[in-house]
Amino acid sequence: MASASSPAPALTDSGMTRRQVLEALSGLLLGMFVSMLASTVVSTSLPVIIHDLGGDQAAFTWVVTATLLTTAISTPVWGKLADLINRKLLFQLAIGIFVVATAAAGFAPNTEWLIAMRAVQGVGAGGLAALSQVIMADIISPRERGRYMGLFGAVMALATIGGPLVGGVITDGIGWRWNFYVALPFAVAALIIVQRTLHLKPMTARKVSIDYLGIVLLSAAVSLLLIWVTLAGDSFDWWSLTTLLMVGGAILAAIAFIVVELRSREPLVPLSMFRSRTFTLAVLASIATGIAMFGASVFLSQYMQLARGATPTEAGLMTIPMIAGLLVASVGVGQLITRFGHWKPYLIAGSISLIAGSALLTTIHYDTNFALVSLYMFLLGAGIGMTMQNLVLVVQNTTEPTKIGVASSGVTFFRSLGGSVGVAVMGAALASSVTDLLGGRKDDITAALGALGDQASSWASQLQSGSLPQVSAMPEGLRVIFEDVYAQGISQSFFILVPFAIVSLIAIAFLPNVPLTRMTNRERLEASEADLATVSVAEGMDTLTATADFSTDADGSHRGETARAASSPGSPR
Template identity: 45%
Template sequence: MTTAAPASQPVPDQPAGSLPRKQILKAFAGLLLALLVGMLSSTIVSNALPRILADLGGTQDEYAWVVTAMLLTSTATTPVWGKLSDLFSKKLLYQLAIVIFTIGSVLAGLSQSMPQLVAFRAVQGIGLGGMQALIQAVLAAMITPRERGRYAGYIGATFAVATVSGPLLGGLIVDSALGWRWCFWVVVPIAALAFVVLGRTLRLPVVTRHVRIDWLGATLLVGGVTLLLVWFSMAGKQFAWLSWTTAAMVAASVVLLVVAVFVEAKVSEPVLPLRLFGNRTFSLAVLGSLAVGTAMFGAAVFLAQYYQISRGYSPTHAGLMTLPMVLSLFLSSTITGRIVSHTGRTKPFLVAGALVLLAGSALLSSVDHTTNLGWMGVYLALLGAGVGALLQNLVLVAQNIVGIRDIGAATGTVTFFRTLGGAAGVSALGAVLAGRVAADIRSSLAARGIPVGDAVEGGGSTLDVASLPEPVREVVRAAYGDATGILFLVTAAITVVTVIAVLLLKERPLRDTLDIAAAPARPGTELSKLPARR
């Protein structure tokens, strides 16, 4: 089912050439500001959650949903935002995403109950999905792929620094006199500034054409993905992984996604153009992005927990302990971005990044509650360097093989699968962590002759380890520390898929034109393999 839009609707911002560098830099500053606050908001609450739950009378189940709700809606709406940017003004859509995010942030800070907070976090996620998907699409409308590498490096650095530094900022706010509500309000002034900066500096030519919006495909896609992510978030907690509830939710999700694929294959303007997957390079870039999301989001969520619960650090100190990963990711992203722009080559950095990420994940799989923190900093630096080399270069590879008319859909698709990998990975890793921690606590307490029931309940359902008796506290800290290594072992296994994907990628120099139609096809490249748009 599609809906015809008026012929006067603004659609793809199709520039004839690169904009002046000064204008690009001003607009780019606004884009980075918006991305910064969006990504900060997704992790800033991690260290504030114990205080929030105590204030609002929340439960352990609601603890997870404060994080999951935002990740879920941002993931599900990313491909929709991406496709809309191919049909309407990218500038107006980006500003709309900022407005939705800001409204959600204000309301989240005013929450009087946990259900309200979860709902408003979901609103934040809708805006975040737009900011994640549209920043690369806007950049692609201003800059050629060859020059885009250096800017993509800064995007990757901002994305990663915000994701990993969020817990540090949240810890500082919670430990101050401001209170946890400012974890949501602190980003509002910056988001407003980004809105104004983009309004004044972003100037993209707008053309008009008759478009048809695929509302049915968007609804089916969002519904199927949302149901799948809800299952990932609840399985192993509210019900068993192997249960009738699991079977029903997975079956319903599969049916919705299969019908969505059927609809997308038939409509003229699909939200997720299936023909893009007919290109080997695009498909491999999407596949390679899955492990990046798992490694990045998993590290941000579980490392803060490791340092606080297993090693006994304060929220602020726990955030500082992740600085080796933050710094290496920043350097890796910016340096590789500049070299990519200079050489026009991406595969060497993708292969190197995937191998370094695999090495970092494998080394972190040896972590337990007694690991030397100096060596752990080295392992985290390797993890960050790998993610930095992969994060935006995979998006750049996908953008390089599509025309400007499909740039939003292609960008949104890669971002969607990266975030999907993060959302599903965090949920699955969380279930693995909970199961391993409970088993280790039971066995350790039984060996010490301590009653198991209450201790396991206390260690598994709350994160207030300091309130436990000393013998039980030691067991719980050791259990969390020892189980963390298992999470990175799973991450290393997923990273193997990324290594294979980037090795199979065919090297293709980045083009020097904004649109693929303006670039002469080179013999032996895959430029001619992408089906023509009808």
């Protein structure tokens, strides 16, 4: 008696079962988790770290900005390499760079060492961000990718929720240096899983050419701009010779970069991509998303600790509403896009939520009802979740298969660049606001110090050192003043985000509403090669026919005409 055969598992558009897709993605997801965890685990402990290392607000900003800057600069390099050589090997290399730099940061004796290691960390993070999107395009069609983009959003949300909580517990318990080692076992596991489960078809061999001059010029332009934004108004005047030299140098480096990219055979950022309206508008929208994502994670953590007196662990718990919004929006919208195939309404809703959240965060004070602050954070997180990954999806859907790597990394590059510039500008605005506000409260601070008795001189020397204060440890009189000052400064810094969020909405509104294809990038590439082969064969047949028509016999008769006459129905045999 024959047994009934079990039904075959359903195949995705790529011809793989869902289990096979999930196995292939498992290493990518774990690699992204490592990247996010290593970054977020120190977010709530950064005020403590900078205080212990004797750093000021500028050092705090640069610990974050250094990572974002190198992530932005390295992302298009990784994307270009992804179009040229083995993507699996590149992904493993990115994990290795990231983890080694993260572990080295744990030994930081001062803020300079920490900033340097965070910069190297950003090189690996750029590779993980760019390559995960490119590899996903190889094995999943855009129509189905929404579901799996939701998984990436869930992993990011898990790392963003768990990281600050774990980091806060570690900092309050055994010390902040252990935050930098927590990602190591996950990194080893990611390398093993990627090796065992990720199987990509070999790429067509191409000659590798890296635009080294473009890398140098781009690094110079962005670095000069960020250093100027960070130091202007403190180390030198906004209107000064130093400003002229730094801003002029940044402009000249940017112009030289554009010239080099236009003439390069393998440009770092192909400017021809901007001929695509989809790519250009997605880049504009991604800048606001980057500022919102990185700016909120940095300055909301400061708000919780410096304006509400929270410990690192409490700060991690208090930022959960924003991550909840990101998680719900990214997973839910990803499922809806895969089910119905429509993406534009969700992107518009996300940009509106981004505007609302950022605008409402400009109203927070040190004593604002936390339920309201939670609502504002949730709206901001939902806006990020609905726009961040789906902007990459929209670009991948309309990009030529051979340029998918550089297009994906291009959007990620401008998102990271927007984040790095945004964090630098918000940090500079915060430092300036705090200085001005503390100057206006000088009498109140003097009175609060006078009420401390023997402790007054100790606290006065700490405040004059210029290092980032530990507000939660201050006496009541001083703590209220500093909480109020930092709350006002942080809320004012969020004004910078609002106009970028509005531009994001306008850009998304004008995005061409192109339906999502059901073909993977590999299938699109094979289809285009097949079309090219068909055209080549057809052109070859035409050439043979033309040759036959005009070739002649020795007696002067046309062979082609003779052959056609012999094969006609009425011809004699």
